[in-house]
Amino acid sequence: MKTLICNIFVAALFITAYPLKAQTKRLNFNESWGNGYTVTKPVNQYTGWADAEHYLEIDKDNRTTYKVNVKTGEKSAYERAPSSDVRVFVKENDIYIQFGQQAAQRVTQSPDLEEQNPTLSPDGKYIAFTRKSNLFSIDVSGTKEIQYTTDGTDVMYNGWSSWVYYEEILGRPTNYKAFWWSPDSKQIAFMRFDDTKVPMFPIYVSKGQNGYLEETRYPKAGQDNPEVKIGFVKVEGSPIVWADFNEKDDQYFGQPYWSFNSQTIMVQWMNRDQTNLKFYAVNPKNGTKNEIYNEEQSSWINLDHDERITYLADNKHYILKSDKTGWAHYYLYTLAGKLLNPITTGDWQVSSLQYIDEKNKVIYFTARKENSATVDLYRVDYSGKNFKRLTFGDFTHNVQVSPDGKYFITNYSNVKAPNKIALLDNQGKVLKELADTKSADFDDYKIGKTEYFTIKSDDGKFDLPIIITYPTDFDVTTEYPVIMSIYGGPDAGSVRNTWKGTSNQYWAAEGIIQIACDHRASGHYGKQGVALMHRNLGNWELVDYITVAKWLKAKPWVAKNKLLITGHSYGGYMTCLALTKGADYFDYGIAGAPVTGWELYDTHYTERWMDTPQDNAEGYKNGSILTYVDKYKGGLRIMHGDMDDNVHMQNTIQLVDALTDRAVPFELMIYPGSRHGFERSKSRYDFNERVRFYYQYLLEKPVPPTFK
Numbered sequence: 001m002k003t004l005i006c007n008i009f010v011a012a013l014f015i016t017a018y019p020l021k022a023q024t025k026r027l028n029f030n031e032s033w034g035n036g037y038t039v040t041k042p043v044n045q046y047t048g049w050a051d052a053e054h055y056l057e058i059d060k061d062n063r064t065t066y067k068v069n070v071k072t073g074e075k076s077a078y079e080r081a082p083s084s085d086v087r088v089f090v091k092e093n094d095i096y097i098q099f100g101q102q103a104a105q106r107v108t109q110s111p112d113l114e115e116q117n118p119t120l121s122p123d124g125k126y127i128a129f130t131r132k133s134n135l136f137s138i139d140v141s142g143t144k145e146i147q148y149t150t151d152g153t154d155v156m157y158n159g160w161s162s163w164v165y166y167e168e169i170l171g172r173p174t175n176y177k178a179f180w181w182s183p184d185s186k187q188i189a190f191m192r193f194d195d196t197k198v199p200m201f202p203i204y205v206s207k208g209q210n211g212y213l214e215e216t217r218y219p220k221a222g223q224d225n226p227e228v229k230i231g232f233v234k235v236e237g238s239p240i241v242w243a244d245f246n247e248k249d250d251q252y253f254g255q256p257y258w259s260f261n262s263q264t265i266m267v268q269w270m271n272r273d274q275t276n277l278k279f280y281a282v283n284p285k286n287g288t289k290n291e292i293y294n295e296e297q298s299s300w301i302n303l304d305h306d307e308r309i310t311y312l313a314d315n316k317h318y319i320l321k322s323d324k325t326g327w328a329h330y331y332l333y334t335l336a337g338k339l340l341n342p343i344t345t346g347d348w349q350v351s352s353l354q355y356i357d358e359k360n361k362v363i364y365f366t367a368r369k370e371n372s373a374t375v376d377l378y379r380v381d382y383s384g385k386n387f388k389r390l391t392f393g394d395f396t397h398n399v400q401v402s403p404d405g406k407y408f409i410t411n412y413s414n415v416k417a418p419n420k421i422a423l424l425d426n427q428g429k430v431l432k433e434l435a436d437t438k439s440a441d442f443d444d445y446k447i448g449k450t451e452y453f454t455i456k457s458d459d460g461k462f463d464l465p466i467i468i469t470y471p472t473d474f475d476v477t478t479e480y481p482v483i484m485s486i487y488g489g490p491d492a493g494s495v496r497n498t499w500k501g502t503s504n505q506y507w508a509a510e511g512i513i514q515i516a517c518d519h520r521a522s523g524h525y526g527k528q529g530v531a532l533m534h535r536n537l538g539n540w541e542l543v544d545y546i547t548v549a550k551w552l553k554a555k556p557w558v559a560k561n562k563l564l565i566t567g568h569s570y571g572g573y574m575t576c577l578a579l580t581k582g583a584d585y586f587d588y589g590i591a592g593a594p595v596t597g598w599e600l601y602d603t604h605y606t607e608r609w610m611d612t613p614q615d616n617a618e619g620y621k622n623g624s625i626l627t628y629v630d631k632y633k634g635g636l637r638i639m640h641g642d643m644d645d646n647v648h649m650q651n652t653i654q655l656v657d658a659l660t661d662r663a664v665p666f667e668l669m670i671y672p673g674s675r676h677g678f679e680r681s682k683s684r685y686d687f688n689e690r691v692r693f694y695y696q697y698l699l700e701k702p703v704p705p706t707f708k
Contacts, residue, residue, distance in 0.1 A: 023446035026472075027505050029706050034503035039445050040418045043435035046411070050078055052404040055423070057434075070407050070423065070431070088118040088127055095127060097140055107142040116160065117177035121185040126235055128159075128179055128188055135159040135179060135190050137235060148188070148233040149240070155195040155217065162193040162226040164219055167646065168604040169303055170255055180255075182262040187284055189232050189256055189265055194247070197224040203643055206672055216645055219603040221620075222612040228253050230267060232284035243267060243282045244289045252604065254303040256282075259335075260315050266292070268308065274300045274608050279309065279337070292337030295324055299531040300608045302491075313358055319343065321350065326528030330363065332382050343384050349526055351375060355405040364390075364401055364408075364426070372524035373452060373465050373497040377401075377408060379426065390428035396498045409434070413499035415450045415467055418442070448472045448508025452497045458547045462520040462529070465495040466548065469504050469514040474557075481562035481698035482513045482552055488541045489570035490609055491530045493522030512698060513558065519544035535616050537598060537609050538623040541574055542582050549585040561587050562698050564635075568592035569647060569676065572638075573625070576655065579636045580628035588635040588697050590690060593644055593676055596625040596651040629658040637667035637693055639686065641674025667693075 031038045045058040047065075054067035056078060067078040080100070087098045088107075093114040098104040107127060108115055118129045120140075128137045133152025138145040149158035159179035166176045179190035201218040205211055219225050230243040230253060245251070245267075254268030264281045267289070279293035295301060302323070310319045317340075320331040328350050330343040344350055348369040354377065355364040361382040366375050369389075376391040377399045391397040395412040402408060406426050413419040421435040448470050454463035471480055487494045495518045504514050518524060519541045521533045532540050545565070552558045565578045565586050572594030579589040598606050598620050599613045613620045621627055640652040649670070659666055669689065671678045678686055688707060695703045 023444060025441065025445045027445065027447065027502060032502060032506040032509055034501050039439055039442050039447065039502060040437040041439045043437050046409050046421055046434060048400050049402050052402050052406065055409055086120060086124060088120050090115055090118060095129060107138055107140065117175055119181065121181050122183055123185040125185065128181060130159045133157045133160055146237045148237065157193045159190040162195050163216055164225065164602050164604050168602060169252060180258065182258050183260060184262040186235055186262065187232055188235065189230065189284065191253065192229040192231055194227040198226050199223050201648065203645060205643060221599050221601060221603055221606040222614050223603060225603055230256065241284060241287045244287045252303060257309055257311060260311055260313055266309060268303060270301065270303050277301045295322065297324060299534040307352060310353060312356065323527035327526035341384055343380060343382060354399060355401040357405045364405055366399065371497065373495050388428065390424065390426065396496055414497045415452045415500060418499045446472055447502065447505050450500055455551050457520060457544055462525060464544055464548060465518050465524055467495055467516045469508055471511045471513060472509045476557050478557060479559040480511055480513045480557055481559050482515060482564065483507065484515050484517065484563065484565045486517065486545065486565060486567045486574055487571040488519065488567060488574035490521055490533050491523040493518040493524055510699060517545065517548045533609055535610055535619040538577055542577055545578060546582055546585045564588035564698060566590040576625045580625055580632045583631045583633045590637045590693060592639045593641065593647045594638065594651060595647050596655040598623050600648065600651050625655055626658050629662065632659065632664055634664045635697065639669045639671065641671045641676065641678055643673060644676045646676040
């Protein structure tokens, strides 16, 4: 009872601590969805730096881009030098190059064969690309094309990723690209994938009279991965030099990093269990390798595709990012692999490097140190000394550091304060407030207030972060339905203390509480928190979400039978788990593209957390939605794209099969032609169906004609 009274008092404190100015204005229908400007106003955009002394500003009215002197504030029109603006792209299956505003020139002449991922060499003389699973380059004039590999097939890819590498290791932004220019433009490193043993997964495409199958080599948990080799070719053409690895080993390779002088390339190697990470310095001339780093963890190690290692221009050192202590930090190493010292330490997480001042041996970086739901900019010497926070206040800062590190621009906000933009120097001194999106009559508007706070986990070990938006006319004597939006994946928290705009205000005006929350393994507690999920997906996430659900339903202003949880992908998985295993605490759910059994998802992602189904049968059983379908009480809506190549619709079909063996109803929507994200043409229907669901089950009244 004491805890309940305390919670009610805290909630009341949150609600009454608002400005006392009369709030007489209300958002109209469009404004409440974030369309138009009311509580905020448009401001000029600050998109980066023209050079060390000038930042870029785009006028909100005439869209002209200016460069602004940081010292005098003098503005002048910004025109990018034509020579620095070179673009290569594919059009009608051929490569084109465009210099500045000049007309694009066609480089290749093979319209019947599609080129992929054209990439300009650092010296601007050659374009590397892939075609029909082979690696090529061509000079920018289009007069000399060089073919480096000849063995490309439908299961053998050179410079083109196997699906699991594209999705999980190199990353979707690569668009399957798996080749890298050396800094001196004289060599190309590439990966060669052999998918022969990788099982084929068929996706049925319903178009046309007969439909057809789209087939992808997709390795599911415990199945064979592609065999991978790393090769090197000279730009003018040469026999392939293969790095000294055995492609028959069960292993992974991460993104390689060329050294500044192009004499070596650092290759990331990892065992299939993902518990051992090694860096090898590989000689591209003969393929020999030298181990320069070895890390082992009992749970897993993330094979990052950015910022794992940053070479310094002195060609003597590199900076490593690692969470081996349980928190992500930076370390200074020699090229030979000797640790000189940690650069950052403590029970908090670094985020990303922003600038390295090699002359003064200082790094500038962002981190979640003051609060795990906010981001700040810091500086520290290579030695770890002279650590300093450069940003200010209880805000999340999105920074852009000048090319010489002397200045930075920050766009900052929190859940109560709309975005502001300021110019600071590298000592953290505010030089100029550049913009404020808060409208002059911000305090005149009656809107649902948003708060960030934490509640204790059931075992008292963790503070679970929460962002809540209250109804517009909140009354503690009224019971309100709740929408809980989640994702839930490992190290993928969604609670950030930033301005949320007004797109949540329609439902606030309709009398719905909206809440976002994170669990103990979502990244707020570093790798040590995330590691709790090892071999046990679905457990701690649901334990902590149930804690939030119980906290909510203990409030007199929360309806006891109208808590809806919703999410997509991993969030869809957690939604289905909440409506089955957690059915005593959650009343409704809208699940998009859910994983329903982890044996149905890919090797690299799933085995990182769960090991293989052969090694962890109990963990896979405990983490499966199908294990708990007998607990389902109703209220679930499931959505899936029939061409989802990531989380296959097979997941939803197996859940539907289990649910239809029972007498409890559910809703199902298949979006034809949609992948993991639904087709844009389906978005209006999907939106309207969500609106219908909220009105039918949470508000229990007809959908207003404004939606029709």
